[in-house]
Structure formats: structure tokens, C-alpha cells
Amino acid sequence: MRITAIHESVESIASDIQNAYINFSKMTCSVVAVVTDQLIDGKPVVGYGFNSNGRYNASGILKDRLIPRLLEADPGRLIDGDGYLDPHRAWDIMMTNEKPGGHGERSVAVGVLDMALWDALAKTQGIPLYQLLAERAGRQADSRVWVYAAGGYYYPGKDIVGLQDEFRQYQDLGYTVCKMKIGAADLSHDCDRIEAALKVVGEGNLCVDANGRFDLKTALAYAEALKQYRLFWYEEAGDPLDFKIQTALSEAYDLPTATGENLFSHQDARNLLRYGGMRPELDYLQFDCALSYGLVEYYRTLSVLSEYGWSSRRVVPHGGHQMSLHIAAGLGLGGNESYPGVFQPFGGFSDELTVIDSYVGLPTSPGLGLENKANFRTMLVSAFGDQLRI
Numbered sequence: 001m002r003i004t005a006i007h008e009s010v011e012s013i014a015s016d017i018q019n020a021y022i023n024f025s026k027m028t029c030s031v032v033a034v035v036t037d038q039l040i041d042g043k044p045v046v047g048y049g050f051n052s053n054g055r056y057n058a059s060g061i062l063k064d065r066l067i068p069r070l071l072e073a074d075p076g077r078l079i080d081g082d083g084y085l086d087p088h089r090a091w092d093i094m095m096t097n098e099k100p101g102g103h104g105e106r107s108v109a110v111g112v113l114d115m116a117l118w119d120a121l122a123k124t125q126g127i128p129l130y131q132l133l134a135e136r137a138g139r140q141a142d143s144r145v146w147v148y149a150a151g152g153y154y155y156p157g158k159d160i161v162g163l164q165d166e167f168r169q170y171q172d173l174g175y176t177v178c179k180m181k182i183g184a185a186d187l188s189h190d191c192d193r194i195e196a197a198l199k200v201v202g203e204g205n206l207c208v209d210a211n212g213r214f215d216l217k218t219a220l221a222y223a224e225a226l227k228q229y230r231l232f233w234y235e236e237a238g239d240p241l242d243f244k245i246q247t248a249l250s251e252a253y254d255l256p257t258a259t260g261e262n263l264f265s266h267q268d269a270r271n272l273l274r275y276g277g278m279r280p281e282l283d284y285l286q287f288d289c290a291l292s293y294g295l296v297e298y299y300r301t302l303s304v305l306s307e308y309g310w311s312s313r314r315v316v317p318h319g320g321h322q323m324s325l326h327i328a329a330g331l332g333l334g335g336n337e338s339y340p341g342v343f344q345p346f347g348g349f350s351d352e353l354t355v356i357d358s359y360v361g362l363p364t365s366p367g368l369g370l371e372n373k374a375n376f377r378t379m380l381v382s383a384f385g386d387q388l389r390i
Contacts, residue, residue: 001085001124002075004044005035006067006113009383010057011050013343017153020183020213022054029346030057030109032067033384034116036085038124046388047120048370048380049112052290052319053343054261058109066094066109084124087117091296100267107264107293114294115323115368123367129323130362133330144359145328146335148207148232149173150320151342152180152197160196166341167200173340174355177232179207183214187225194229209235212262216245223253233258233284241268247277258284261318264292266300273308280310284334288318289327298327320347322368329362336360345375 009031015024031050038045051058070078073093080086094110122129134141149170152163167178178201182190190208197206208231214222219237226234233256238245240262249257259276263269269287272278278285285305289298302312313334317324320339328336338355339347350363350372363369371377380388 001079001083002037003034003070003078003085004037005387006071007033007035007384007387008059008062008067010059011379011383013053013346015153015342017155017342018184019153019181019209019211021211024053027053027343028057029053030059030062030112031379031383032062032112032116033380033388034113034120035388036120036124040123040126045120045123047116047118047123047367049114049116049119049323050290050321050346051108051112052288052321053339053346054318055105055108055291058105058112061106061109062112065098066113069093069096070113085117085121087114087121087294088296090114090117091294103264103268103292107297108291110297111290111292111294114296115290118295118323119367119370126366128363128366129326129368130330133327137331139332141362142329142332144361145325145333146316147175147325147338147355147358147360148177148179148316148335149175149340150179150209150337151339152178152193153342154181154184160193163193164196164200167197170340171200174357174360175338175340176201176358177205177207179209179235179337181211182208182222183210187222190222191225194226194231198229203230204232207232207235207258210237212236212239214238214245216248219245219249220252223249227253227255231255235259235286236261243272243275243277246272247275250277250279250283256282256284258286258316261286261288261291263287266297266304269301270304270308273304273310280308280314283314285310285315286318286337287315288324290319290321290323295323295327302331322349322363322370322373325349325360325362326368345373345379348373 034047036045122132235258315333316335320337324336
């Protein structure tokens with residue numbers, strides 16, 4: 001099995017929304033198609049990959065460094081003992097001549113290609129990716145995955161009634177737990193918004209996310225005010241690398257916190273567990289493989305968690321996409337974020353999947369099953385139709 005071509009495209013996921021730190025009016029996403037020489041029903045197997053929202057496209061790194069390395073490599077260096085493409089070997093080739101540290105957009109670029117390689121591998125074997133991952137892990141894949149609906153952004157002109165209407169829509173789609181943004185308004189107004197949201201979703205079913213906006217004083221002031229609401233979690237209060245803030249928050253706030261979506265390596269994950277005061281019986285970790293060097297690196301991150309006494313069930317990946325859904329089911333994570341209303345066509349799950357009481361079933365198509373999402377397939381035709389005859 002060998003790679004015959006890799007196509008790359010930059011797609012817009014712009015929205016007129018904002019969180020506490022950024023607006024998404026110019027947000028973009030990298031998409032790749034990895035074409036192989038394996039044929040199924042007379043067509044070559046193609047793996048698709050993309051990056052999660054919140055980081056812009058990594059087109060330059062993909063085109064200038066990573067894609068050429070894969071295409072120029074001896075094909076024998078990319079396959080395992082059974083002749084299949086090996087994402088672990090491909091990862092080593094992509095990272096050739098790359099210094100450690102400074103993860104930034106490089107981790108995003110590797111994650112995009114890594115996703116496509118795993119998609120192609122599972123398609124070649126004729127099974128969903130979660131089944132492949134579970135078999136390799138020697139476990140039975142979960143039959144369903146817990147998910148929550150992420151939204152509640154600061155839409156221009158959107159008032160509290162609009163926030164409540166949004167969460168009612170998520171409830172109609174089957175979600176019981178929802179997440180909203182805080183930190184772009186003052187504490188008093190954010191509390192008004194939280195109280196309005198709780199009237200819809202109920203106590204214990206609301207997460208709030210500050211997107212790393214707060215300094216230590218503000219993070220603790222919010223913590224004191226939030227205690228009364230008994231939230232599902234209080235997410236990313238301070239800068240993701242300021243472990244002092246997270247430690248102080250853990251000491252002052254006796255309810256669950258969540259963080260990790262902006263940590264992009266197993267080394268960063270280790271430092272969070274060493275120095276961030278995270279509580280393995282209470283808090284949640286949100287590492288996102290599509291932003292952090294892909295599933296190959298995610299295995300290393302999960303190994304670090306095990307070393308520090310953390311269950312994989314405390315991991316609920318950021319990103320709201322189907323790659324994390326497969327990892328959650330195959331490797332036994334605690335759940336998955338979902339974007340039922342934003343960041344399309346990359347957010348959310350295949351059209352055939354239904355959410356019931358915040359649990360979603362799993363796709364049965366080989367690979368990731370991304371092509372079963374109608375708006376994703378439309379994007380593929382637009383981006384790659386001429387090259388791939390989709």
C-alpha cells in the first residue's frame with residue numbers, strides 16, 4: 001500500500017460569533033485528501049483529514065514541509081509488516097528535521113495528515129476506525145459516546161432570550177448538557193446569562209468556558225460567583241500554560257474544572273498534571289488530537305495520563321468532530337464535544353447518527369464515515385472534485 005497523491009485545500013469556517021478571546025469572522029481550516037493505490041469497488045481509497053476550530057489553517061507547513069516529506073519518502077518506510085500504511089511511521093517521517101518544542105501550528109498540520117492516514121487505514125481494512133482502535137487496544141469498543149452541545153457564543157445583538165432559544169434547540173436535538181462562553185462581558189452580566197441558561201438546561205447540565213481569558217484575580221472572582229450554580233464544569237479560566245492559575249483555581253473551587261484543549265503535546269499534558277493542580281477524581285481533560293499532532297501523539301498523551309493515575313474516562317476532547325468520536329469509543333474516553341450549530345461542515349457527526357439524552361451512537365461505515373455527512377461531502381466535491389472525481 002502506498003500514497004499516490006496528497007491534495008490540500010483551505011476552507012472557510014467563518015462565523016459572526018466570538019468568545020472571550022477571539023472572533024471567528026476570518027476563521028479557516030485545512031483539509032487534506034490522502035490518495036492511496038488500494039482499490040475498493042474500482043476506486044482508490046482516500047483518507048480525509050482536517051483541523052479543529054480555533055486555530056487557523058496550516059497550509060504553509062503542509063505544502064512546504066509535511067506533504068513533500070511523505071511523498072518523497074521510500075514507500076517501504078510508510079507501511080507496517082502487513083503492508084498497510086502505518087500512521088506511526090508516517091508521523092516519524094513528517095517530524096524529520098523538526099526540533100522539539102514550539103508546537104504552535106506545526107502540531108495542527110501534523111494532526112490534519114494524521115487524521116487522513118487513520119481514515120485511509122481503517123477504510124482499507126473495511127472497518128470503522130473505532131473498531132480498529134479497540135481491537136488494537138484489546139478491548140470492546142463502546143457502543144455509544146456521551147456528548148455535550150457547545151455553543152452560547154457572544155453573537156452581536158444576541159440577548160438572553162436568544163441564548164435560551166439556542167439551548168432549547170440543542171435540547172430538541174437530544175442534548176441535555178450544554179456549554180456557553182463567559183468572559184467577554186463583565187461578571188454581573190455573565191451571571192445573568194448563566195442564570196438564564198440554567199432555566200432551560202437545569203442545574204448540573206451547564207458548562208461555562210472562559211477560553212483562557214482571566215488573570216488569577218478574575219479567575220478566582222468568577223470561581224467564587226460560580227459556586228452557587230453547581231455547574232458541570234468551569235473551563236479554561238486562565239492561559240493554558242499558566243499552571244499557577246489552574247492550581248489556585250483547584251484549591252479555591254470545589255467543583256469540576258476542565259482544560260487542555262490548547263496543550264498540543266504529551267509533554268505539555270505532563271506538565272499540566274505535574275504543576276496544574278488538576279484533580280483526577282473530579283476534573284476533565286480536553287486534549288484535541290486534531291490540534292495536537294494527531295492520534296499517534298494522543299497515544300503518548302494517554303500513556304502520560306495513566307502514569308499519573310488518571311482514567312481515560314476523565315478525557316473529553318475538544319473539537320466537536322467525528323475523529324474524536326471514534327477515539328472516544330475505541331479507546332474508552334469519557335465523551336466528546338459536539339458542535340451541532342457552528343463550524344460546519346466539520347462540526348457534528350454523520351447524518352445517520354442521533355443524539356438521545358446526550359449520548360450518540362456510532363457510524364458503521366469504514367474509516368471515519370465523514371462522507372456520510374451531506375454538507376461535508378459537498379465541501380469535498382468543491383475542494384477535490386476535479387482531482388478525485390467525487
